[in-house]
Amino acid sequence: MQTLSYSSTSAFKNCRKKYQYNYIENLKQIDEPVYFSIGSAFHIALAEHYDSKTEPKCIEKIVEYFIDHKTENISDIDKIDKWHEAYQLTRELFKRYIREYQDEPFEVIDTELKFTVPIINPETNCKSKNFNFFGIIDMLVKENGLYWIVEHKTTTSISNQYKKALTLDTQCIAYIEALERFLNIKIQGVIYNVILKSLPVKPKLLKNGKLSMAKNQNTTLELYLEAITENKLEIEDYSEHLEWISDNRKEYFYREYLTFPSETIQEWRAELWDLQKNIREAELKNQYYKNTNNCIGFGVCQYFDICIALDKQCVIDSSYKVADNDIKKIERVK
Ligand code: SF4
Secondary structure: OEEEEHHHHHHHHHOHHHHHHHHHOOEEEOOOOOOOOHHHHHHHHHHHHHHHOOHHHHHHHHHHHHHHOOOOOOOOHHHHHHHHHHHHHHHHHHHHHHHHOOOOOOEEEEEEEEEEEEEEOOOOOOEEEEEEEEEEEEEEEEEOOEEEEEEEEEEOOOOHHHHHHHHHOHHHHHHHHHHHHHHOOOEEEEEEEEEEOOOOOOOOEOOOOOEOOOOOOOOOHHHHHHHHHHOOOOHHHHHHHHHHHHHOOOOOEEEEEEOOOHHHHHHHHHHHHHHHHHHHHHHHHOOOOOOHHHOEEOEEOOOHHHHHOOOHHHHHHHHEEEOOHHHOOOOEOO
């Protein structure tokens, strides 16, 4: 029995060739760039925060993450600077987060909750003979007697469009469906816990001694008022701008409780059943089509060099390695 994850099914939908290289052949670039992300570090710190509630331990986790993801190449100054910036930003964001949410309305039941469930045919209720479905949930909580999944998200913008797009998040629908079966409980929905990857700063002091009134500044009403006092300026001169800041407060943290209709959950069940059939068929026929619309976009696909090469095996042998079992995305269930 093999295990599919939400990421592997998404990869299959986006480009079957990518799915084959990543999840069947387990290929990884040998010179994979050292990758660090504020989102990953923040997730690790949040898991610790909701487990232990001890700030120093959470900060330790952030430090550990960034040490583990530090480039060895000390001549890569640009990368070292970015690494340092990301590390500082994650620490500061985390400190702001715990100040913002000192009292939570929910009881934490579990963090980083792993599940594996059978994939079920929605028409016959029979289990797939080939695949189980596996995933890890950020957090399960109970509020007013109801269970909710919590999904932590870090983003560069909390726009109205971003908020609307949350309603289309199939991963959470998949996790609700699976967790209800795994724990045999009713999951009410998802709490999106969104964190803006940005810190507010005091307004810029111009050469003429006045504060900038540019509307694209990353500031808050409180910081603007502080800057007026610090620079011994007259509040009346800024009253219009202060009113504008107050009316257009930027969100740095955002939470949304979303429920999904049962039809949406049913749709996902049918989709997952279909996907596992298609994946099995691709496996049996060894047919993994390329989707060349996905090669470049959000960065270049990590298998681009293989796909464009005439001698693919030569590129694989020289630039890729087979990943260890413990980082395989598809777990072979013994
Ligand atoms: S380079 Fe393009 S075709 Fe090749 S695996 Fe990546 S997305 Fe698919």
